[in-house]
Amino acid sequence: MRKSKSKMVKDGCMKKTIVASLVIILSMIGTNIVQAEEKPIKKEMIYSIVVDRFNNGNQTNDNQVDLDDPNSYHGGDIQGIINKLDDIKANGFTTISLAPTMANAPSQYHGYLVEDFFEIEEQFGTIEDLKKLVKEAHDRNIKVVLEFVTSYVAPSHPLVDDPAKTNWTKDATVKDTQWLDDAITLNQENPEVKDMLFKAATFWLEETDIDGYKLHAIDQSSPAFLREFIDQLKTVKPDIYVLGDVLKDQQLGNDYLNLGIPLIENTPMQKSMVKVFSNIGTPRKKTV
Template structure:
């Protein structure tokens, strides 16, 4: 397998609005990120994934771009960005930009022109259709709630928006659009950035046919997924971007691709495909969906979680590259979702980190994971800021499908705002995030969960992440070794091996609040071993191990094949 820097890197995702406020307006900014680069260097990460910082009216917290060449005023100036890039590079830290090219803001000059008239030069930059019988062209529902079509009075027609009505979809069938995208990507690469995370990139090609979508029971609108995901020309477009941009620079590219199978992943990110370096798949994120799609408050079964993650580990080996993540800006906190964020808070955070970072792929740490940040418990819809959460509340509660208390339970478990509360830097007011009024409430547990306390504690979650990152940099088996799942039917333990030549790792993770017994595989029982990392102060070294609640142990075996015992 070819060795590359992006396979061997650890990425840290920053949601700038919630990371660090440097000018006391309650909103995180670029200078705040620069201020905390030494913290990230201390953690040991290699790459920052910076969520959108482009000019935006902020309908969807920056994922609605109105100017690709300017910085959002909330976040600072282009000079601030240039300084951040220079300071990061001086510390050996790369920066990849979060780029949205499936859609723009409705305030982008292209769309402002597009809606003016049928013969405007920018008309075909977006997807327009006439209505049917005075209504929308079809029954497609937006993923942010409501119809996926919005009427424009100027031309008495409708434009498509998969997401919010202020996020009209670009028409990639138009070659002029693709040339504009190539041009703006080159502009950022020439500035010196190190790559792109490409938002909803699997949706840039739509089918020409737009029939009504299937309507799920209890829902008002039809499913547009079959017509907007993995469209007929998506790979043609990505190869064009690779040829014109990605291959011309030493950059890392990761695509957000909802609804992918391993086969899709090979097409998007196969080593010989010349499209993307890797993708984000969300199959493990969708395991706790309920009757109301994502809105649910019941955690997934461990057997299902293991089956999905293992399928991707095995399916992509030697074919494409995995992205490893438990959460991000669009997901609730992993510790509250997959662990025990109260009684076994520290143990759970370390166990989840172990389970993920020992797999094959590029690990992504979302800001705050490294100090054990948890979901926030809001008590009213007014405390939420996320457009998706508000739209879902209106649709499900307003439509009489769910009562208020149940919906708040769903939001406390699954809302994107759980990941967007301010970074908890210390135990001062507002967790050291701002001296102003934070744009969203700070989690009340910041006095006990904060970076200052963690950095000063050699047994902290932060210190544990440091060790995991060091191990990955020191041992190629963690990056390149093959994967095998053990005990697939266990609902308590997630156990797997990694193998490279005559070396083997045994990774044992207890996902429960109980002690669970485990026996080392017979072929390894007489092998020399070393404990690489464990999340309790002491760990059993024998062949019969009682894994305590949320315990994680990684054993290293050397000369396994040479000794003929594995």
């Protein structure tokens, strides 16, 4: 049984989180920026937030919190973000990008192992909290983008054990992180899977009035799927912000660059750049 602690995330932890979020923003240096119609996104200052690691604004939902376990929930929630909106605005940020907020597998604080695409993770709050966050952000001229996982689900997602949905999943092609070892890869070529994902994306757009999505791991999806998915989103919200990120540090082909995603976050490249530029004075190794 997990040890529960209903205390506020310590100030030191929050300061580290703010620094970490700023580092994430620097990952934009290693992105592919494409000339597209969505020019305003290039003028945005985007603050990336892993909800659980940001700020604890409501201790009543801390039933899985264990500050001694680095892999457990640490108490950050949507109310905690609301409480910090003035600080975020004061620092010049115009958009907040939240890691996945959907109902998630136990102890997967990052949000990427989704159990239910139509529910909020209870550790983060309620859909009413998210609606309030969006309204409060918009009142401050701050846009809200949610990260959306289209490539995989948690092993505990109901579709995984449904005998009628065996063709909804497939073998994974990338498993290079610990949490991906636990992920079940979705078969995005299946029309029913596409329909489920689109309905989920539509739900959050219509229910909460978010400004857009950051599509997680676009390099694990086909350009054809992404094109169809983005086109569908634009039928719901024509001015939607659509961003992306990649799992692997690799050059994306024109099929990806021509999708109309104006900003693609390349975290693996950002980490490599940090490693290089943090070792000032170290000679670069010659390559043959």
